[in-house]
Amino acid sequence: MVSKNQIKLIKSLAQKKNRSDSGLFVAEGKKTISELLASGIELHLLFSEERIFNAPEERFREVGSKDLKKISFLKTPQTALAIFKIPEIYNPGYRGLTLALDGVRDPGNLGTIIRLCDWFGINKLVCSKDTVDCYNQKVVQATMGSIARITVSYVDLKAYLSDRPEDCPVLGTFMEGENIYKTNLEQNGIIVMGNEANGISPQIEKFITHRIGIPQFGKAASTESLNVATATAIILSEFKRR
Numbered sequence: 001m002v003s004k005n006q007i008k009l010i011k012s013l014a015q016k017k018n019r020s021d022s023g024l025f026v027a028e029g030k031k032t033i034s035e036l037l038a039s040g041i042e043l044h045l046l047f048s049e050e051r052i053f054n055a056p057e058e059r060f061r062e063v064g065s066k067d068l069k070k071i072s073f074l075k076t077p078q079t080a081l082a083i084f085k086i087p088e089i090y091n092p093g094y095r096g097l098t099l100a101l102d103g104v105r106d107p108g109n110l111g112t113i114i115r116l117c118d119w120f121g122i123n124k125l126v127c128s129k130d131t132v133d134c135y136n137q138k139v140v141q142a143t144m145g146s147i148a149r150i151t152v153s154y155v156d157l158k159a160y161l162s163d164r165p166e167d168c169p170v171l172g173t174f175m176e177g178e179n180i181y182k183t184n185l186e187q188n189g190i191i192v193m194g195n196e197a198n199g200i201s202p203q204i205e206k207f208i209t210h211r212i213g214i215p216q217f218g219k220a221a222s223t224e225s226l227n228v229a230t231a232t233a234i235i236l237s238e239f240k241r242r
Helices: 004-012 016-022 030-039 065-071 107-120 137-143 157-162 228-241
Strands: 024-028 043-048 060-062 080-085 097-101 124-128 151-155 170-179 189-193 210-213
Touching: 004 016, 004 065, 004 080, 016 024, 024 030, 024 137, 030 043, 030 080, 030 137, 043 065, 065 080, 097 107, 097 157, 097 228, 107 124, 107 137, 107 228, 124 157, 151 157, 189 228
Parallel strands: 043 060, 097 124, 097 189, 124 151, 170 189, 170 210
Antiparallel strands: 024 080, 043 080
């Protein structure tokens, strides 16, 4: 059974402020929970219809479908929900290839981008402070467990780019940027993806050393740009193909 206080805690974690204050976030579904447990992220409480997870007994609560419906954020609740502790903040550094997000607001986009980082072996994702919280329950759900393997850091993006070493290039994505299929791509540096509606902000644009773009092959004038997650997939694929 789920207590009233537990329901209150879980529902409060829908708000970023409460997640920050408590240091907790929610994950739902067998796959996501299993991968978070395997990654070593500390479990606070686990609610499940069956005892299938390798979790400490004192952290486990067996519940029925009615209780899960009370605490789930999903229209169709899954068979398990867990509360995890948010990992410590990580200093991303500047080695290797880093993906940076400038004001990405949509939870689905961020969740997909985290999955893409996992797929393409990009283990550092740096986000501006106005990017959607990666522990938002919609983001966690969209990552399908990949959030367990990707280090996500929230930084003052302007300061982060300003402090980088001189030999660290910053590539920004623009509609009029150099054709990515003809650009010499290095495996060291920072790739910046911008906001869904406005692209890379003016204060970040001044740090861009290489402007790259994905050429449009279709002729439809109504197609003005690509979704940021789709564009990220194409760009990371091209970097890894070289």
